[in-house]
Amino acid sequence: FERMRQGLSKTQASLVGRIDTLLRGRKEIDADLIEDLEEILITADLGMKTTQDLVAVLEDRLDRNELADGEAVRSAMQEELTRRLEEQACGPLDLDAAKPFVLMVVGVNGVGKTTTIGKLARQFKNEGRSVVLGAGDTFRAAASEQLAIWGERSGVEVIRHSEGADPAAVAFDAAKAAVARKADVLILDTAGRLHTKANLMEELKKIRRVLDREIPGAPHETLLVLDATTGQNALNQAKLFSEAVAVSGIALTKLDGTAKGGIVVAISNELKLPVRYIGIGEGVEDLRPFDPAMFAAALFD
Numbered sequence: 001f002e003r004m005r006q007g008l009s010k011t012q013a014s015l016v017g018r019i020d021t022l023l024r025g026r027k028e029i030d031a032d033l034i035e036d037l038e039e040i041l042i043t044a045d046l047g048m049k050t051t052q053d054l055v056a057v058l059e060d061r062l063d064r065n066e067l068a069d070g071e072a073v074r075s076a077m078q079e080e081l082t083r084r085l086e087e088q089a090c091g092p093l094d095l096d097a098a099k100p101f102v103l104m105v106v107g108v109n110g111v112g113k114t115t116t117i118g119k120l121a122r123q124f125k126n127e128g129r130s131v132v133l134g135a136g137d138t139f140r141a142a143a144s145e146q147l148a149i150w151g152e153r154s155g156v157e158v159i160r161h162s163e164g165a166d167p168a169a170v171a172f173d174a175a176k177a178a179v180a181r182k183a184d185v186l187i188l189d190t191a192g193r194l195h196t197k198a199n200l201m202e203e204l205k206k207i208r209r210v211l212d213r214e215i216p217g218a219p220h221e222t223l224l225v226l227d228a229t230t231g232q233n234a235l236n237q238a239k240l241f242s243e244a245v246a247v248s249g250i251a252l253t254k255l256d257g258t259a260k261g262g263i264v265v266a267i268s269n270e271l272k273l274p275v276r277y278i279g280i281g282e283g284v285e286d287l288r289p290f291d292p293a294m295f296a297a298a299l300f301d
């Protein structure tokens, strides 16, 4: 928990720190104060829709005389944020739901996709599961290199093709290998080019078709990796990707380096997508299953 609190310290300052400064010693709550709160929520990257939702709730409570002082506003905020996060919460992946459990990972370059895959592979391995990695991002030699290094370090087999190869062919070989080795989990990387949505959609659809043909029901999870430091841009990427492919969960990286952690709430509340994992550092254990109550507590308590 301390590590989490530390990782979220910048977000804590930009969101709760500023709220506390605004509310300190307030004996009376009025519309002006709610307006100031609104500005804080927007600058902390909660997004327009979520901010308006929260403001409406606060105004409503104010009308009903439920917000006597600053302390009451603070608890109302914590309560409302936690509730919105919990609505979309889905807990950790149930890897026992299928064998092999197929996890397809999507996202643009630079968001921390390779690192996230490496960390997940290591964690699953540490839990005693056998893992196969598929290096489906064939457009970047570096991505496949990085995965190979993670694989070597963790004792996980990595299925690779040469640069520029068809990602669906990697998916095919990786699925075959996972079945042949009786692996518990297959994690498949994909290319993160977003230059045209139609292109991306076609490519991801083709990969899904191949996976499903080799392992009926696969992929069991389509995890979108987003970089929290990009704030509203991450929200836009999430919109684009979920139009292209059925995203079932989000991994939000680099929360430790940013004051824009409010984006977690925007993703849950605005896009109705569950945040599965958050990244709060470079270490393997710093990629964690997202726990809404703990997240809120790290910010507010």
Ligand code: GDP
Pocket: 108, 109, 110, 111, 112, 113, 114, 115, 116, 143, 146, 253, 254, 255, 256, 257, 278, 279, 280, 281, 282, 286
């Ligand atoms: P990719 O291009 O999406 O595959 O990105 P990489 O996986 O290569 O990651 C880009 C950089 O982000 C690397 O230096 C990672 O160590 C770093 N990174 C990834 N996740 C986190 C995180 O949660 N916190 C921090 N501080 N850095 C991260």
